[in-house]
Amino acid sequence: MQRRTALKNIGLSFGAITLSSTVVSLFESCQTSQAHWTPEFFTSEQAQLVSKIVDVMLPKTQTPGAKELNISQFMDGFMAHVVSPEDREFAQIAIPVVSKLFLEASGKAKVTEISNEDVDVQLNRFLRADKATQEARQQALGTWSEAISNVEASSIPEEGVAHEMINSLRSLAVYAYKNNEIIGETVLAYAPVPGEQKGCISLEEATGGRAWSL
Amino acid sequence: MNINNNITEYDAIVVGTGISGGWAAKELTEKGLKTLVLERGRDVKHIDDYPTMNKDPWDFPHGDVITQETKERQSKQSRTGYTTRESTKHFFVDDIDHPYNETQQFDWCRGYHVGGRSLTWGRQSYRRGEVDFEANAKEGIAVDWPIRYKEIEPWYSYVERHVGISGESLNLPQLPDSVFLKPMELSCVEDHLKGSIAEKYDDRLLTIGRVAHITEGTKPGAGRISCQYRNRCSRGCPFGGYFSSNSSTLPMAEATGNMTMRANSVVHEVLYNPETKRATGVRVIDAHTKESIEFKAKVIFLCASAVASTAILMQSKSAAFPNGMGNASGELGHNIMDHHFQVGARADVEGYEDQYYKGRRPNGVFIPRFRNLGGKTNQKDFLRGYGYQGGGGRGSWTENVKEMAYGSEFKEAILNPGGWTIGLNGFGEVLPYHDNKMTLDYDKLDQWGLPTVTFDANLGENEWNMRKDMQEQAMEMLDNAGFKNVKGYDNNYHLGLGIHEMGTARMGRDPKTSVLNGNNQLHEVPNVFVTDGAAMTSAGNVNPSLTYMALTARAVDFAVKELKKMNL
Numbered sequence: 001m002q003r004r005t006a007l008k009n010i011g012l013s014f015g016a017i018t019l020s021s022t023v024v025s026l027f028e029s030c031q032t033s034q035a036h037w038t039p040e041f042f043t044s045e046q047a048q049l050v051s052k053i054v055d056v057m058l059p060k061t062q063t064p065g066a067k068e069l070n071i072s073q074f075m076d077g078f079m080a081h082v083v084s085p086e087d088r089e090f091a092q093i094a095i096p097v098v099s100k101l102f103l104e105a106s107g108k109a110k111v112t113e114i115s116n117e118d119v120d121v122q123l124n125r126f127l128r129a130d131k132a133t134q135e136a137r138q139q140a141l142g143t144w145s146e147a148i149s150n151v152e153a154s155s156i157p158e159e160g161v162a163h164e165m166i167n168s169l170r171s172l173a174v175y176a177y178k179n180n181e182i183i184g185e186t187v188l189a190y191a192p193v194p195g196e197q198k199g200c201i202s203l204e205e206a207t208g209g210r211a212w213s214l
Numbered sequence: 215m216n217i218n219n220n221i222t223e224y225d226a227i228v229v230g231t232g233i234s235g236g237w238a239a240k241e242l243t244e245k246g247l248k249t250l251v252l253e254r255g256r257d258v259k260h261i262d263d264y265p266t267m268n269k270d271p272w273d274f275p276h277g278d279v280i281t282q283e284t285k286e287r288q289s290k291q292s293r294t295g296y297t298t299r300e301s302t303k304h305f306f307v308d309d310i311d312h313p314y315n316e317t318q319q320f321d322w323c324r325g326y327h328v329g330g331r332s333l334t335w336g337r338q339s340y341r342r343g344e345v346d347f348e349a350n351a352k353e354g355i356a357v358d359w360p361i362r363y364k365e366i367e368p369w370y371s372y373v374e375r376h377v378g379i380s381g382e383s384l385n386l387p388q389l390p391d392s393v394f395l396k397p398m399e400l401s402c403v404e405d406h407l408k409g410s411i412a413e414k415y416d417d418r419l420l421t422i423g424r425v426a427h428i429t430e431g432t433k434p435g436a437g438r439i440s441c442q443y444r445n446r447c448s449r450g451c452p453f454g455g456y457f458s459s460n461s462s463t464l465p466m467a468e469a470t471g472n473m474t475m476r477a478n479s480v481v482h483e484v485l486y487n488p489e490t491k492r493a494t495g496v497r498v499i500d501a502h503t504k505e506s507i508e509f510k511a512k513v514i515f516l517c518a519s520a521v522a523s524t525a526i527l528m529q530s531k532s533a534a535f536p537n538g539m540g541n542a543s544g545e546l547g548h549n550i551m552d553h554h555f556q557v558g559a560r561a562d563v564e565g566y567e568d569q570y571y572k573g574r575r576p577n578g579v580f581i582p583r584f585r586n587l588g589g590k591t592n593q594k595d596f597l598r599g600y601g602y603q604g605g606g607g608r609g610s611w612t613e614n615v616k617e618m619a620y621g622s623e624f625k626e627a628i629l630n631p632g633g634w635t636i637g638l639n640g641f642g643e644v645l646p647y648h649d650n651k652m653t654l655d656y657d658k659l660d661q662w663g664l665p666t667v668t669f670d671a672n673l674g675e676n677e678w679n680m681r682k683d684m685q686e687q688a689m690e691m692l693d694n695a696g697f698k699n700v701k702g703y704d705n706n707y708h709l710g711l712g713i714h715e716m717g718t719a720r721m722g723r724d725p726k727t728s729v730l731n732g733n734n735q736l737h738e739v740p741n742v743f744v745t746d747g748a749a750m751t752s753a754g755n756v757n758p759s760l761t762y763m764a765l766t767a768r769a770v771d772f773a774v775k776e777l778k779k780m781n782l
Binding site for chain 1 (some may be wrong): 262270271272275277279280281282283290342374380398399400401402404405423442443444567568569570571573574575608610611619620624625626628629630631632
């Protein structure tokens with residue numbers, strides 16, 4: 001029953017995180033040591049994979065990258081405590097699929113051996129797929145979800161499931177990043193007590209170009 | 215159960231400390247009455263008890279969103295999707311500790327603590343117009359209001375001068391102007407929409423929301439100063455920038471030396487003396503010790519919120535009132551109303567890339583009612599009307615950014631403001647239907663052995679028809695403004711979600727068909743007043759708190775004069 005709901009809701013609840021805008025703000029104190037942490041939701045191998053993925057999504061440039069901000073640790077806590085049981089269940093099906101496809105494509109035996117270049121190739125395959133491929137994946141996902149809700153046997157459409165999961169991981173990573181203390185206070189325009197309200201002014205005058213953090 | 219025989223006598227008792235209770239406490243104590251103020255929940259002191267008021271999202275373990283664990287405890291309180299967050303959840307009840315029943319889904323969102331929902335309210339503040347007071351009589355709906363605009367008008371002014379209402383004067387008969395502080399500013403795209411509406415329509419206009427925030431100067435209370443535009447209102451405001459009981463009316467009542475505040479006191483009965491035909495006091499259960507205590511007073515103000523005040527009257531049974539105090543009409547608990555919403559439209563706005571704003575404006579835009587105001591505004595499919603609340607701002611990451619997919623360019627782009635979006639959400643009047651009701655379930659008792667409330671209410675055809683128009687007009691206005699990807703919506707709305715429950719002890723001229731008279735006095739027990747949402751004879755389409763404040767101040771003025779004349 002639960003699985004059926006989970007599959008019916010594919011993309012929906014995760015999508016809500018993406019779309020419900022600035023209201024959703026997520027971040028764990030970045031004082032946590034980034035070297036060693038015990039994941040609550042992911043297995044340690046999955047945590048490593050997610051960590052590699054988000055570091056390629058949000059690499060270090062002049063501004064900090066996902067790795068140094070421990071974005072994956074926050075995501076793990078968020079998955080463990082905030083997302084719905086249905087979404088958690090979907091992730092438990094989907095993350096092993098992502099892992100499997102990444103290993104197959106890169107010809108590596110273990111997640112620890114996957115390089116940033118391998119991740120880049122895979123993210124390109126999923127997030128930059130042409131429209132027709134994306135639609136085909138979406139369709140396969142829909143057919144599968146319907147089959148499951150009719151309690152029919154159906155094999156998992158791996159590309160579709162992986163695509164959905166990677167999209168969701170990106171949404172979560174972006175919001176985690178934008179609501180990180182370092183990003184929120186030193187990179188984005190931070191005004192905890194604005195003290196005045198101006199409705200329509202130039203971007204230059206308002207923040208000099210960056211988005212407001214709060 | 216222990217009975218405390220050390221009965222204490224007061225001049226007045228106020229039940230509840232929210233918007234209405236705070237006003238009753240302030241007015242009664244300032245007029246010299248020794249007043250006991252009873253609150254069922256815990257104490258909340260201004261500033262001291264706002265633990266999250268200065269927290270940033272990264273100060274919470276998972277950001278300012280609720281965990282599944284919280285959601286399990288507050289499953290009904292969380293139905294709005296915005297009320298319960300890590301930063302605000304402590305101002306909403308625990309649904310497991312405070313159960314209620316739903317024959318049909320009814321979203322009853324509330325907080326049990328000193329200040330009640332005056333801490334977490336939406337702060338939108340509008341006067342009702344004459345059209346709202348006349349509508350029932352003109353259309354033959356329910357019963358007539360026993361008062362007209364001119365009777366409440368001076369009391370609106372009186373409370374507004376104290377509260378501080380920011381807004382723009384428009385001189386509209388259906389939405390009379392308040393005593394205003396300077397308005398907040400529109401964003402660039404809101405201003406665009408305002409211009410387009412002015413150009414394309416002669417029956418409607420867009421203005422900035424009218425909101426209970428100080429925008430210039432100060433207001434009395436616990437040191438209230440101008441809004442700092444943090445938009446963290448429902449956590450409690452250390453600046454007292456918006457009006458709450460905690461920052462304003464309660465500290466002023468306290469300063470008179472006439473107020474005794476007792477928190478953790480669950481009032482469940484108004485006591486009655488059949489010989490004098492007067493209420494004599496209230497019976498309370500101490501929320502912690504479960505001790506039963508009686509307090510006596512000459513006059514009683516029920517300000518516990520519509521549902522709670524009604525439930526207290528229903529439980530106040532005696533030989534004189536077998537069906538609950540003041541319920542000879544049989545209307546007690548009936549005619550429950552709310553404002554129906556979550557229907558409207560949203561759109562993307564092209565351009566304005568070089569424009570932004572400063573300050574987190576705790577307010578939106580407002581399009582006042584424009585339907586059924588006479589002549590060509592009259593509709594054949596529904597009575598009454600609706601207004602829109604909404605706003606336009608810049609989002610975070612947009613479709614364009616999505617196409618960058620990932621990597622350093624993508625990361626750079628998400629740190630910049632996203633595209634502009636705009637939305638209009640309708641808020642419509644719900645008619646008073648006798649069949650929409652709350653009752654008490656004596657088989658399902660709460661932890662104090664008191665009956666739980668059961669709701670059985672739904673929208674009628676008038677509201678469903680109105681919703682179609684609400685969506686269509688919102689889409690049309692956004693289309694006419696040249697905005698892109700205009701999308702209409704009608705989300706799943708159930709009564710209560712507007713958190714404007716009202717009407718369950720309505721005012722009226724005839725004791726046979728109403729519970730309260732034109733002074734918010736029980737027809738049958740002249741020293742009991744109900745001045746919260748229960749009193750409303752019709753809902754109108756505007757946010758109701760300002761009207762509760764005005765009705766409360768007016769009723770206290772009347773009650774004290776009557777006391778002096780020895781009429782109570």
